[in-house]
Amino acid sequence: MRGWLEEFEAQRGLDHLTARSRRWVLGSYAVLALALVVWGIILRGESGNLRPMLAFLLPLLLFLPSLLGQRARGHAWLAFVSLLYFMIGVNVAILPGVGWLGLLIALCSLTLFAGCTLYARFRSRQLRAAATRDGA
Numbered sequence: 001m002r003g004w005l006e007e008f009e010a011q012r013g014l015d016h017l018t019a020r021s022r023r024w025v026l027g028s029y030a031v032l033a034l035a036l037v038v039w040g041i042i043l044r045g046e047s048g049n050l051r052p053m054l055a056f057l058l059p060l061l062l063f064l065p066s067l068l069g070q071r072a073r074g075h076a077w078l079a080f081v082s083l084l085y086f087m088i089g090v091n092v093a094i095l096p097g098v099g100w101l102g103l104l105i106a107l108c109s110l111t112l113f114a115g116c117t118l119y120a121r122f123r124s125r126q127l128r129a130a131a132t133r134d135g136a
Contacts, residue, residue: 009122014129018122024115025075029067032085032108033060039092039101056088072123079116085109 009017040053059081066074086109093102 014122014126018119018126021115021119021122025067025112025119028108028111028115032105032112033057035101035105035108039105042098070123072120075116076120079113079120082109082112082116
């Protein structure tokens with residue numbers, strides 16, 4: 001698998017793959033945040049306050065500076081946190097009437113996980129290659 005991935009990186013180029021995985025991360029991050037807002041609005045109708053929505057969004061929003069700063073380590077940590085949202089999505093998917101929303105949350109979180117994992121790999125290899133070129 002590693003050899004295939006290195007060959008794929010050599011064919012496509014790290015700059016292209018980094019930019020593409022970044023778009024993947026930003027898109028899935030935005031859709032996941034929107035789905036969590038919708039889920040929070042549905043919960044708000046039952047409880048009457050915004051705390052559930054804030055509780056769901058806060059961990060995701062904490063990674064916004066890492067996303068905007070394009071830090072590979074922040075993306076790697078966000079990949080792990082996205083798996084928590086996958087569990088939330090699976091739990092919401094079994095509820096009657098909002099199963100579609102749970103499936104959307106689960107799908108977006110898996111997409112975010114894959115995108116963050118790939119971005120962290122490509123970005124760290126890109127930075128390492130740039131440091132090697134500048135130092136040589």
